[in-house]
Amino acid sequence: MSAWQDVVTAALIGTERTGFPRPSVAGLPAPADAPDIPFPDYPVRDSPVREDPAALLLDGAALQTVARRGGRLPERAEPLPVAEADPAPAVGRAPARRLDRLLTGEHPDLLAEWLAAAVARGRRAPAALLPALLDRVRRVSTSDPELRRLAAEAGGCRARWLAGLNPDWKFVTAGSPAGEDAWRRGNAGQRRAYLSALRARDPGAGRDLVAASWDAAGPAERVVFVKAMASGLSLADEPQLEMALDDPNAWVRKMAAEVLAGLPGSALGRRMAERARGCLRLHQGMRGTRLVIIPPAQCDAAMRRDGITPGLVAASSHPGGQTYRVVEVLARTPLAAWTEGFGRPAGQILAIPSGSWAPVLLDGWSRAAIAQRDQNWMTALISRVLTDEPAGTPHWAETLRQLARQVDPGLGAPGIAVGRDGLSAPVQDAIRVLRFRYDMLKELDDDDSAG
Amino acid sequence: MSVPPARVSPVAERWERERVLALAPDAPSQRVAQALAAARAWASTGAAQASTGQASTGQASTGQASTGQAGTAGPGVLWGECRGSAAAPYRAVVDLSGPAYRCSCPSRKFPCKHVLALLLLWAEGAVRDDPAGPPEWAASWLAARTGGAQAREPGLPKDPKTAARRAEQREARVASGLAELDRWLCDQVRQGLAASQQAGYGHWDDMAARMVDAQAPGVAERLRALATVPHSGAGWDGRLLEEYAMLRLLAAAYRNRAGLPPPLLETVRSRIGFSLRQADVLANGQPVRDHWQVLARRDIEQDRIRTRRTWLRGRKTGRPALVLSFAAAGLPLDESLRVGTDADADLVFYPGAVPLRAVVQDTRDSARGDPPEGGTITGLLAGYASALAGDPWLDTWPAVLDVTPTRSPAAAVFDADGDALPLHPGAGGSWPLFALSGGHPVTVAGEWTPRGLWPLTAWDEAGRVFGLVPL
Numbered sequence: 001m002s003a004w005q006d007v008v009t010a011a012l013i014g015t016e017r018t019g020f021p022r023p024s025v026a027g028l029p030a031p032a033d034a035p036d037i038p039f040p041d042y043p044v045r046d047s048p049v050r051e052d053p054a055a056l057l058l059d060g061a062a063l064q065t066v067a068r069r070g071g072r073l074p075e076r077a078e079p080l081p082v083a084e085a086d087p088a089p090a091v092g093r094a095p096a097r098r099l100d101r102l103l104t105g106e107h108p109d110l111l112a113e114w115l116a117a118a119v120a121r122g123r124r125a126p127a128a129l130l131p132a133l134l135d136r137v138r139r140v141s142t143s144d145p146e147l148r149r150l151a152a153e154a155g156g157c158r159a160r161w162l163a164g165l166n167p168d169w170k171f172v173t174a175g176s177p178a179g180e181d182a183w184r185r186g187n188a189g190q191r192r193a194y195l196s197a198l199r200a201r202d203p204g205a206g207r208d209l210v211a212a213s214w215d216a217a218g219p220a221e222r223v224v225f226v227k228a229m230a231s232g233l234s235l236a237d238e239p240q241l242e243m244a245l246d247d248p249n250a251w252v253r254k255m256a257a258e259v260l261a262g263l264p265g266s267a268l269g270r271r272m273a274e275r276a277r278g279c280l281r282l283h284q285g286m287r288g289t290r291l292v293i294i295p296p297a298q299c300d301a302a303m304r305r306d307g308i309t310p311g312l313v314a315a316s317s318h319p320g321g322q323t324y325r326v327v328e329v330l331a332r333t334p335l336a337a338w339t340e341g342f343g344r345p346a347g348q349i350l351a352i353p354s355g356s357w358a359p360v361l362l363d364g365w366s367r368a369a370i371a372q373r374d375q376n377w378m379t380a381l382i383s384r385v386l387t388d389e390p391a392g393t394p395h396w397a398e399t400l401r402q403l404a405r406q407v408d409p410g411l412g413a414p415g416i417a418v419g420r421d422g423l424s425a426p427v428q429d430a431i432r433v434l435r436f437r438y439d440m441l442k443e444l445d446d447d448d449s450a451g
Numbered sequence: 452m453s454v455p456p457a458r459v460s461p462v463a464e465r466w467e468r469e470r471v472l473a474l475a476p477d478a479p480s481q482r483v484a485q486a487l488a489a490a491r492a493w494a495s496t497g498a499a500q501a502s503t504g505q506a507s508t509g510q511a512s513t514g515q516a517s518t519g520q521a522g523t524a525g526p527g528v529l530w531g532e533c534r535g536s537a538a539a540p541y542r543a544v545v546d547l548s549g550p551a552y553r554c555s556c557p558s559r560k561f562p563c564k565h566v567l568a569l570l571l572l573w574a575e576g577a578v579r580d581d582p583a584g585p586p587e588w589a590a591s592w593l594a595a596r597t598g599g600a601q602a603r604e605p606g607l608p609k610d611p612k613t614a615a616r617r618a619e620q621r622e623a624r625v626a627s628g629l630a631e632l633d634r635w636l637c638d639q640v641r642q643g644l645a646a647s648q649q650a651g652y653g654h655w656d657d658m659a660a661r662m663v664d665a666q667a668p669g670v671a672e673r674l675r676a677l678a679t680v681p682h683s684g685a686g687w688d689g690r691l692l693e694e695y696a697m698l699r700l701l702a703a704a705y706r707n708r709a710g711l712p713p714p715l716l717e718t719v720r721s722r723i724g725f726s727l728r729q730a731d732v733l734a735n736g737q738p739v740r741d742h743w744q745v746l747a748r749r750d751i752e753q754d755r756i757r758t759r760r761t762w763l764r765g766r767k768t769g770r771p772a773l774v775l776s777f778a779a780a781g782l783p784l785d786e787s788l789r790v791g792t793d794a795d796a797d798l799v800f801y802p803g804a805v806p807l808r809a810v811v812q813d814t815r816d817s818a819r820g821d822p823p824e825g826g827t828i829t830g831l832l833a834g835y836a837s838a839l840a841g842d843p844w845l846d847t848w849p850a851v852l853d854v855t856p857t858r859s860p861a862a863a864v865f866d867a868d869g870d871a872l873p874l875h876p877g878a879g880g881s882w883p884l885f886a887l888s889g890g891h892p893v894t895v896a897g898e899w900t901p902r903g904l905w906p907l908t909a910w911d912e913a914g915r916v917f918g919l920v921p922l
Binding site for chain 2: 004005007008011012013014015016017052053054055057058059061062064065066069070071072073074075076077078079080081082083093097105127128129130131132158161162165166428
C-alpha cells in the first residue's frame, strides 16, 4: 500500500525531479535484475535506456499493478437493515412490463391510473422498477401529492426501505405518518399533504380544518385549500366554496368556480344551467329537429363571479368571443340540464344537428363530462367521435385526450375502439390511449385472478 | 459443397414487443414505428413458416411449407406492403432467423420504421400466416440472401506472397510505433503525471492517432480511454500510472515476442489490435459445446462504435466466455443472445493465454434458463488472480456471486462468509440491485474490475431475471 503510494508520488512529481523507490514485490525478482531482453528487430537508439529511471519506475509499477490486482483481499462491510416482507404480492410479468413502458416514456400521464389500479387489486409494483418509479414521481409530482401517495402505496415496504437509503426518495416516508405537527409547523408541501390525507380519510374534518384556517391563509394557500376540497366533494362543501367565489384573489375565485362546477346539485350549476338554457334551444323545423345557439352577448358580473373570465378575445364583439363564452358556459353546466331539459339521452342529443356550432358544443360538453365525471356522457361523446369523427375546436385534441383518459376503459376493448382509414391524428391518439388503458387494466385483472 | 445442415431458428416463438423495439436504431424510430404499427397503414402483410433458404423460390410451394419437422413452429419470414408517401407502397421483408431485413423505402435508418412496425404488428399477433408463402418480391430477396450467405463463407486467401509481405510490413510498423509509445510513456513519468490533469483530450488523442497510423488500434483505444482518468476522482494518479505501466509492459512484451509462448503472444497481439478474422477462428479452433447461460451484457459506445459485451458461462464446463458484437452508432446490435436464456451452442474461442473471447458457431436451441449458481467473493478473486497470471492486462472479469448489497460504509456487496467488495463508482448507485435485494442475498452477474464490481444482471428469490442497466 504505502510502497505503491511512494511509486505513485514519484510518478506524479516526475523522475527528473525526484528520486524514486525501487518497487518490488516480495518473492519476485526486481525488474532491474530480470534477465535482459534481447532486442532483435527493435531500433536500439530509439528505445529508452534500461537504466532510465522513468523506465524502471514503469516496469516496477507494472509488476506492482498486477500483484495488487491479483493479490487483492476481500474487504468488510456492514449489512443494511432488512426490508420487511410485504403482505401485498408484486404484480406479475405482464403488468410489470406495462409499468416499465409507462416509466420509459409511453403514456406517462397514465402512470397514476396504473398505480391506483394495482393498489386497488392489492398488488404492488415490482421491486426492480421502484428506483425508476420513485425518480419519476419525485421529478414530476411537486404539484401532485396524490401521485406521491399512490407511488408510496404501490411501492409498499420496499419503497419505504429504499427511501431510508436515498434521501431523494424521502417523500415516500414523509407523507404518510405526518401528524398534526405537519399542519402546525410543516412547510407548504407538508401542510398540503396533511390536508389531502385528512380530506381522504374524513371529508368533514378536512372541511372544518379549511374553514378554521381560511381567514389566516394567504391567496396561495387558499388555492390549495380549494383544490383539496375537490376530492370527497359534497353539497356540504358548498357554502365554503360559494364564499370563496367572492374572494379578493382571482385565482381563488377561479379555482372555487371550477370545483363547484363539478359538484352535482350546486347553486353554481343551477345558475349555469339557467344561462345555458338561454343559449341553446331545440328547434322543431321543417327539416327536423335542430339546435339553435344564441351566444351570451357579454360576460357580465354574475358570469365572472361564476368563473367565466372575459379572456383575451371575449371582451370584443369578435365571433371568437361568442364561441369562447358558449364553451365556458357549457363546460360548467350540469349535463342533467340537457338530458332532462330535452328529455333525451346523451347519445341522441349529440346527434342533433347544430350546423357550424357543432365543434363548439362538442368541446363544451366534453369538458363538462370530464369535470362532472359523467360516464354516460363521456361514453356517448367517445362513441360519437369514433363512429362519426366530427371536427373540433382548436383545443379539441387535448380535450379528446382527457376524455380517452377518463372514460370507462371498457371502450378500449378490441372490436370497440377500431381504427379506420382517414381518422385524424387526435382520434387515432385517443384510440391508442383507450387501447392502452384497456390492456393495462386487463393485465392487472388477469394477474389478480391468476395469483 | 453439400447442403449445409438446416439451422433451426432460435426465434421460433413470437417475439415480445420489447425485443422488437430493441432493434430500433434510436428512440425516434421506436416512436414512429409504434405509430405505423396499425393494420390500416398496411396494404397487405403475411408470415410463413421458417423456410429453409434453398427451397424458397416462392411460386412453386403452394401448399403448407415445411410443417414436417418437429420444433419448427412459428413463422420465420414476414412481409408487408406499407402505404407511404410515395405512390407505390413500401415493401418490407424480415427473415427472423437473422434477423435480417430489407425495405424498399429510401430511409437510411436500419432497420427502418416499416420493418419495425411490421415486427410490432407480428408481435401483437396481427400478422396472419399465409399458407401460400411469400410473394415473389419477398421470396427473391430471401433467396438472394441465403445464396449470398453461402457465397461469402469460404473467403479464399489472396496471393500468399503478397499477404506475407503485407504482414511483415505491418509488424515493422507496429514495432516502431510501440517504440515511440514506450518513449512517450517514459517521458510522461520523467516529467511527472501532475501535468496531465491540465492536459486536454488532445494529449492522449494525438498519441492515439499515432498508434492508429502504426496499425495498433487496440493501443489507440486504450490511450483514448485514458483522457477521462485525470478527472475520475481521488486516486486518479495511481490509476493513470497503472495504465501507463501496463502499456509499457505491452510494448515490452511485443518487443520480446520471439520469446513468448504462443498463447501469450496471441494475447499480446490481440491487445495491440491485430485482429483475427472470424472465419480463421472458426476454422482453427475447437468448438466447445455446452448449455451456455447468457449471464449479462453491457453496451459501450466509443468513437461512434457501439460494442456489446455478452458474458456467457457453460453449465457443464463452468467456462466463462465473452461474445463481442459491434455496430456503428445508430445501428442495432446483435440480439441473438438474450440475458436469462440458455443457448445450446458450439462456441469457438479466440486463441490466447486466457481464452475468453468466443464466437458462436452454431446454436441448436435457446430457451429460458434457470438462474445461475452464484459463487463466493474469495472464489471470484482467486479466479481473477489465476486469470491474471496468464494475461496480466486482463481488467474485466466475469463475476457471478450470491451476495447482499449494502451501503455502509460505501456501496458494496458482501457474501455469506462476510467478505465484501466495492461496487464500481460508475455504476450509478446500482439502485435496482438494492431495490431487488431489500437487504437479502441475491444472485448477481456482472463485471469485476480493479475499481469494483459493475452489476449487470440479478435474479430475485423467485428466479426471475432482471437487467440492471438500461440497454
